[in-house]
Amino acid sequence: MTLAASVLKGNRLALARLLTLVENNTDEGRSALNELFPHTGKAHLIGITGAPGTGKSSLVNQLALHLRNNPDTPDGNSNQPDEDPWVAIVAVDPSSPFTGGAILGDRVRMRDLSGDPGIFIRSMASRGSLGGLASTTSGLVQAMDAAGFNVIMIETVGAGQAEVDIARLAHTTLVVEAPGLGDDIQAIKAGILEIADVLVINKADRPGVDATERALNSMLQLAHPVPRIFQHHGSFEYVGWEADAELNELPWTPPIHKTVAIEGQGIEELVQAIRAHYQYLHETGSWKERECARLQAELDGLLQETLVSRWRSRVPETEYRRVLAEIVARDISPWQAVNILLDGGAA
Amino acid sequence: MTLAASVLKGNRLALARLLTLVENNTDEGRSALNELFPHTGKAHLIGITGAPGTGKSSLVNQLALHLRNNPDTPDGNSNQPDEDPWVAIVAVDPSSPFTGGAILGDRVRMRDLSGDPGIFIRSMASRGSLGGLASTTSGLVQAMDAAGFNVIMIETVGAGQAEVDIARLAHTTLVVEAPGLGDDIQAIKAGILEIADVLVINKADRPGVDATERALNSMLQLAHPVPRIFQHHGSFEYVGWEADAELNELPWTPPIHKTVAIEGQGIEELVQAIRAHYQYLHETGSWKERECARLQAELDGLLQETLVSRWRSRVPETEYRRVLAEIVARDISPWQAVNILLDGGAA
Numbered sequence: 001m002t003l004a005a006s007v008l009k010g011n012r013l014a015l016a017r018l019l020t021l022v023e024n025n026t027d028e029g030r031s032a033l034n035e036l037f038p039h040t041g042k043a044h045l046i047g048i049t050g051a052p053g054t055g056k057s058s059l060v061n062q063l064a065l066h067l068r069n070n071p072d073t074p075d076g077n078s079n080q081p082d083e084d085p086w087v088a089i090v091a092v093d094p095s096s097p098f099t100g101g102a103i104l105g106d107r108v109r110m111r112d113l114s115g116d117p118g119i120f121i122r123s124m125a126s127r128g129s130l131g132g133l134a135s136t137t138s139g140l141v142q143a144m145d146a147a148g149f150n151v152i153m154i155e156t157v158g159a160g161q162a163e164v165d166i167a168r169l170a171h172t173t174l175v176v177e178a179p180g181l182g183d184d185i186q187a188i189k190a191g192i193l194e195i196a197d198v199l200v201i202n203k204a205d206r207p208g209v210d211a212t213e214r215a216l217n218s219m220l221q222l223a224h225p226v227p228r229i230f231q232h233h234g235s236f237e238y239v240g241w242e243a244d245a246e247l248n249e250l251p252w253t254p255p256i257h258k259t260v261a262i263e264g265q266g267i268e269e270l271v272q273a274i275r276a277h278y279q280y281l282h283e284t285g286s287w288k289e290r291e292c293a294r295l296q297a298e299l300d301g302l303l304q305e306t307l308v309s310r311w312r313s314r315v316p317e318t319e320y321r322r323v324l325a326e327i328v329a330r331d332i333s334p335w336q337a338v339n340i341l342l343d344g345g346a347a
Numbered sequence: 348m349t350l351a352a353s354v355l356k357g358n359r360l361a362l363a364r365l366l367t368l369v370e371n372n373t374d375e376g377r378s379a380l381n382e383l384f385p386h387t388g389k390a391h392l393i394g395i396t397g398a399p400g401t402g403k404s405s406l407v408n409q410l411a412l413h414l415r416n417n418p419d420t421p422d423g424n425s426n427q428p429d430e431d432p433w434v435a436i437v438a439v440d441p442s443s444p445f446t447g448g449a450i451l452g453d454r455v456r457m458r459d460l461s462g463d464p465g466i467f468i469r470s471m472a473s474r475g476s477l478g479g480l481a482s483t484t485s486g487l488v489q490a491m492d493a494a495g496f497n498v499i500m501i502e503t504v505g506a507g508q509a510e511v512d513i514a515r516l517a518h519t520t521l522v523v524e525a526p527g528l529g530d531d532i533q534a535i536k537a538g539i540l541e542i543a544d545v546l547v548i549n550k551a552d553r554p555g556v557d558a559t560e561r562a563l564n565s566m567l568q569l570a571h572p573v574p575r576i577f578q579h580h581g582s583f584e585y586v587g588w589e590a591d592a593e594l595n596e597l598p599w600t601p602p603i604h605k606t607v608a609i610e611g612q613g614i615e616e617l618v619q620a621i622r623a624h625y626q627y628l629h630e631t632g633s634w635k636e637r638e639c640a641r642l643q644a645e646l647d648g649l650l651q652e653t654l655v656s657r658w659r660s661r662v663p664e665t666e667y668r669r670v671l672a673e674i675v676a677r678d679i680s681p682w683q684a685v686n687i688l689l690d691g692g693a694a
Contacts (some may be wrong), residue, residue: 030682051398138681149455181510288675295674302685307654310689327642328635333384334642335377336486338649342657 004035022139036146047170054178058261085150088120135301166276179208204258351382369486383493390492394517401525405608432497435467482648526555551605
């Protein structure tokens with residue numbers, strides 16, 4: 001039996017082995033993913049991101065526990081599986097070369113989640129992953145999806161471009177905040193809000209929660225402007241949206257949920273919001289749109305990696321070093337070096 | 348006179364215009380940078396990064412004011428200019444598509460720094476910059492360097508991979524922390540510490556400053572292990588460093604400085620630490636090494652951008668769309684799509 005076939009049969013050891021092959025960017029892992037890809041596309045991918053200090057790991061733990069213990073009812077969301085969903089967690093920590101953070105997080109998780117065969121946890125702490133971080137994460141998620149996990153949570157630490165790229169892998173993105181993280185966090189929020197489907201104020205028993213909620217609400221109004229039809233009330237001419245002219249349905253407005261994850265407060269309501277977003281995606285056709293955008297982002301990433309690695313294998317290291325030395329000596333500029341390396345100096 | 352020549356003559360309007368051309372990734376900007384590149388390499392590039400909420404902008408303001416008002420003495424650091432240094436600030440906020448954060452920051456800056464012709468501030472808030480973020484930032488820094496700025500501070504918000512990439516542009520990198528930003532911030536620190544030359548605990552008048560300092564100290568011991576010669580005391584056989592076997596000098600150990608930027612506390616000592624690192628780089632030959640690493644990172648980024656954009660211009664949009672649709676239909680995997688697009692499906 002091939003590795004891919006074992007993964008499809010639900011063999012957890014085979015899955016773990018495949019994930020390692022994918023992380024190491026091996027041909028064997030790649031060919032197994034090719035074999036598994038037709039079996040993907042069933043899982044609900046949930047991204048969880050936000051600034052450090054917001055308690056994301058605890059929140060992810062609680063969500064996993066709740067999803068396992070409270071399967072969706074058949075009359076609730078018909079697109080969700082009726083049985084206990086299998087839940088997988090991919091914890092991505094691009095800034096840690098030590099795996100220190102991820103291991104610490106896993107220890108806490110293990111205490112809460114161990115012994116439940118319906119939960120699978122994988123950490124990716126390696127910044128220097130051999131493929132790109134987003135494409136490696138995407139490979140891990142595909143393997144888990146094919147292995148039959150119904151919900152896959154992708155947790156990223158931080159709030160930079162890498163995290164935004166990883167969030168693009170998800171169908172539903174949770175952005176987690178916490179009260180009292182300072183003033184210039186506003187700068188982060190502006191960008192990160194753009195990708196939020198559900199906003200969570202965790203540690204909501206702390207002082208400053210009302211101020212955080214007010215700030216998020218006003219940022220939301222900036223990020224999700226009221227359609228012009230409501231602005232120009234009186235005239236009902238539909239003139240489209242500022243953000244997405246092709247969208248025909250009323251857009252999703254990210255709800256704000258307050259939680260105290262370590263005490264389990266607000267988790268039930270948050271799970272309902274996640275399920276509501278899942279339903280929204282299916283009812284409006286946005287699911288297909290997101291699938292398309294997700295897979296395009298992945299294709300573009302792989303094309304970029306491949307173009308660069310192929311070029312590198314063609315150019316002698318001595319030639320590359322010689323040109324680099326000329327830049328360091330300020331004899332040529334980096335752009336001139338690019339022309340020399342790609343065209344022999346023609347352009 | 349060419350635009351580049353005007354920039355070299357110290358014309359600030361020409362510089363501002365060039366920076367816009369560079370941000371827009373135009374041929375005119377690129378060719379001006381080619382012309383200016385031989386005049387670069389003089390400025391001390393200082394990166395300032397760290398998690399949100401740490402008060403980086405205030406710190407950068409105070410550093411700029413201090414550097415302007417307290418030029419290095421001739422008998423101090425002989426490599427630094429004796430006269431009032433010109434200080435430029437590039438504020439990079441990759442997560443904000445709205446420029447909201449950057450504009451807010453600039454307003455505060457303008458109040459403190461306006462009217463001093465020796466200070467120049469530029470914000471880059473556009474996430475969707477046409478070139479890559481790191482290479483665009485590098486272009487801005489080159490233009491400022493050629494224009495005669497002696498110190499260029501590159502401020503990034505956040506602590507993800509994009510910020511680490513930008514920090515690689517600098518000779519001296521400051522990582523800013525603040526007390527009480529939560530527990531899982533440790534995960535961030537592990538990775539970000541790797542790039543720190545100087546650690547700053549800002550907002551040091553807040554509770555928890557001792558705990559933050561202890562945490563940083565223990566992270567430092569992980570990140571900068573004692574050389575083995577000291578571990579195996581008794582045997583004086585030199586067996587090299589864990590981290591960098593080529594380094595012959597004692598390595599730089601990042602000092603920890605406590606500041607209260609909005610009150611100007613600790614700024615003087617921090618400036619001394621920055622100058623000490625500048626001197627260390629020159630005395631040990633590390634300056635040259637960093638220049639080489641910096642310029643190699645830039646060259647690699649430009650090569651990647653160019654390879655991708657050239658490939659895109661060769662492949663018809665319809666072909667790309669057709670292959671993407673096959674992925675979405677799960678008929679082919681993303682890797683198989685890469686093979687089809689690059690080799691016509693051969694491999």
